[in-house]
Amino acid sequence: MSLTSINLWETVKKQYFFKLKANIDAFSSLIGIQLLALLFSFGGVGSVGMGGGNFSINIKYYSADLVIGFTLLWAFVTAITITTKPYRNHDFTFVTNRLSSSLSNILFLLTASIVGSITAILAGNLLKILAHILLDGQIYSINTGIQELVMGVCVTIFYVFFVTSIGYFIGTLVQISKLFIILIPVLFFGTLFLDASMQKEPFLVNVFTFYTMESALSLFIIKVIVTVAVFFTAAISILNRMEVRR
């Protein structure tokens, strides 16, 4: 029987479409989690109340931030999940090598980020509409144009994809040794407590503000892309040495 050959990108493409099918459950859980967030948001994310002699004012804030927060959590968990053994074994049932397996995973996570972000932003608008319909009282809302909407989606995509890259990297570390399941939270909270006890600006907060407080969009994008690339490259090079189906 004659041999056939295939290049990397063809394989990545096939693996990618395979993964969309295989991980369809991830998208249904996304919808569930966003609906849940929407439900929580409906109670308002914050409120201010004041009163005088014969009047009282109660201001409630509604926002879809919680939906985005839940989406980030979902993205993180999804990224970790696809680094686990059963998922890697599925790839190796069919044609792949480790690089194509990782590249198709990254493409899948990018797709998940895009879908998650769009639905999260749309959920925010849904919240606005629902508030208008269901709540009595005066509703004030900042009207956003289509441009802001697109911008909002884009920035959210960067955040979500950023989180998946962290998840993928952490998931990969756990594949080397289960010790990381303990080590990573210990490091995470350890530095927080240590910095707090030493009364200095916590390191992780600095890291956080480095990304989130960036006012120039282009700089933000560059920072995220570079970090994402570093995490994924590190994960790929670790996974490249990993044996499967032992």
Place this chain on the structure above:
Amino acid sequence: MRVIECTDLTKTYLRKIVLDKLSFSIEENKITGLIGRNGVGKTTLLKIIAGFIKETSGQVKVFSERPYNNLNVSLNSIFVDDQMSFPPAIPLSEILTVAGNFYPNWDRELAKRLFDYFSFDPKSYHNRLSKGKTSTFNMIIGLASRCPLTIFDEPTTGMDAAVRKDFYRALLKDYIAYPRTIILSSHHLDEIEDLLEDVLLIKDGKKQFQMSISELKEWAIGLKGTTEEVLNLTDGKEILFKEYFGVNTIYAVVKNDFSEFLLNKARLVGVEISSVQPSDLCVYLTSETKGGIDDVFNKH
């Protein structure tokens, strides 16, 4: 052409040596049986060939390339065992479609026919199948993919006798129609010996021998007769197996390098000469126990 070539192939896990300087090669379009006791490294060897795991030292070449992380080896080979895993979200009939997307020689028609013959439910899922059904389904993937190198590692686990028979026949028919290199690992040589052209016997991670099944059938003989006559004949030879019957009768298996003259002489003094089943011979050759099971009970 040599499809697989191993030289001094060694695999260790921590300090345990699983494969110990294994050297052999497998020719194109032959069905080779990989035979050995449980836990002698058969699966490890096959997983190295499939590129799943890395050799510790030595050299392994599949289609003249190192299999680990090799896309072309992955494309042209398939590894079938009962641990094969499929995404739980994809129904069985769709798994066949997915497999067809990946494997260039995939025969949709064959896959479908086998799928229907073994009455699989298209809407069912792989993780809901029983042990035997899992093996049957995996076997369908293995056959229909028509990979130039097809590896079956204990493919009949959990299958009942009728399905096993069907599998052997399906394998042979498809092999005749589309010759390819097939490795069948099993510890039941008696069931698969008719299918095989070559046998590779492994013991403790080492190669015991590799020969054609017809050579193997004539490699040893069994001698049965009075103890003194048989021991006289086998003097200076390694007795691979012996068993006592009654008071003064012994059955001994030795390598067959007797001349026809000597065998005739033995017959005349009443020694029964018989051929030894390849499966029995492999059991004798890979025996890891000292003496026989009877000795365990005789110690008292």
Place this chain on the structure above:
Amino acid sequence: MQIADWIESEILNGHFENDGKVYSQYQLAEMYTINPATAAKGLNLLVDENILYKKRGLGMFVSGDAKEIIINKRKNQTLKRLVRELVLEANRLQISEIELIEMIKMANNQEAEQ
């Protein structure tokens, strides 16, 4: 070699004519669920004994004197072995040579009557 034995019997039974084509290694492999290489070895064994002959590209055919060769072979090998075993068993049972010959004659007569 079961395949060779089987083809020999088929020739003796007259299922294959002189100069008739016998099954190919692949047909035999399918019929018996055996490896085609094993089937080929069985056929080649018969070629070596001049029971079959090869026509390049056409297959294997039954030689003109195939039956004779098979009968001779079976006489020389199988029958001689059986007789040897018979004699050994007779010795074990302390049956004299004359007695043994008588028994053979009797069996022969019985066969003829049937």
